Amino acid sequence: MVRIRAGVLGITRLELARRSGLSRGALRDLELGIHCPTRQTLQQFLGFCRKQKVDGQYVEELQRLYTGPADTLAGLLARLELSAGSSRELARRVGISPTTLWEYHRGNFPLPLALLKQMCHSVGADGKTAEQLWHQDLRRRLLERALPEAWVELCVLCARRAVPKAT
Numbered sequence: 001m002v003r004i005r006a007g008v009l010g011i012t013r014l015e016l017a018r019r020s021g022l023s024r025g026a027l028r029d030l031e032l033g034i035h036c037p038t039r040q041t042l043q044q045f046l047g048f049c050r051k052q053k054v055d056g057q058y059v060e061e062l063q064r065l066y067t068g069p070a071d072t073l074a075g076l077l078a079r080l081e082l083s084a085g086s087s088r089e090l091a092r093r094v095g096i097s098p099t100t101l102w103e104y105h106r107g108n109f110p111l112p113l114a115l116l117k118q119m120c121h122s123v124g125a126d127g128k129t130a131e132q133l134w135h136q137d138l139r140r141r142l143l144e145r146a147l148p149e150a151w152v153e154l155c156v157l158c159a160r161r162a163v164p165k166a167t
Contacts, residue, residue, distance in 0.1 A: 002031050004049060004058050020048040039086055042066055046082075073137040076130055077105045083123035093122040110138055113160055135160070 005016050005027075013031070017024040022044055029035040037045070042062075049059050064070070067078035081101075084090035091101040094115060104111045116134050120127045138159060142152040 001027070001045070001062065004054055004062065005031075008054055008058055009052060016048075020045060022048075037066065039082055043082060043085060070129075071133070073111065073133045074105060074107065076125075076133050077101075077111075077119075080119050080123055080125060081105075083125060090119060090122065094118045107137075107141075110141060110159075131160075 005011060005013065009016070011019070013027050014024055016022070017027055022041060026035075026037075026041060030037050030041070046059060046062065049062075063079060063082070067082055068075040070076055070079055081087045081090050084093060087101055087105070088098045091098045096115070103109050104115075111134065113131065113134050116130050117127050119125075120130045135156060138156050139152055142155055143149070147155075
């Protein structure tokens with residue numbers, strides 16, 4: 001955050017607080033590493049950065065720091081939650097309970113592709129990247145069960161088409 005504020009935007013903490021709507025104390029605590037930002041604070045800061053046309057690499061670095069990499073399904077879900085404002089809001093938008101979303105996020109249950117696409121659509125995210133991550137995650141889950149690779153591919157294809165797979 002300091003790199004964006006001072007290096008890229010070239011403004012003081014007070015000026016950032018006034019222009020972004022974030023409190024000066026919250027910014028100080030975040031910059032010093034005293035607190036982790038809430039989703040709302042992070043979302044507000046990222047929105048401010050986008051309005052100021054901050055280079056995408058800085059925004060991506062900040063998102064990666066607080067939500068994890070976007071190259072896993074869990075990381076993607078964290079970013080979708082951030083885009084929606086909260087996990088509760090994302091769950092509401094797609095018609096599931098926050099607890100169910102939490103279970104998907106933790107990897108306790110396989111996430112249906114149709115639901116993932118619905119989540120992406122609800123926040124305006126790229127569905128193609130999400131589908132690739134979903135495919136990798138489901139494939140990994142099935143391979144961890146020591147299933148034959150050909151069977152895993154068939155199961156993934158069936159799941160993609162929402163066809164019930166044989167057990």
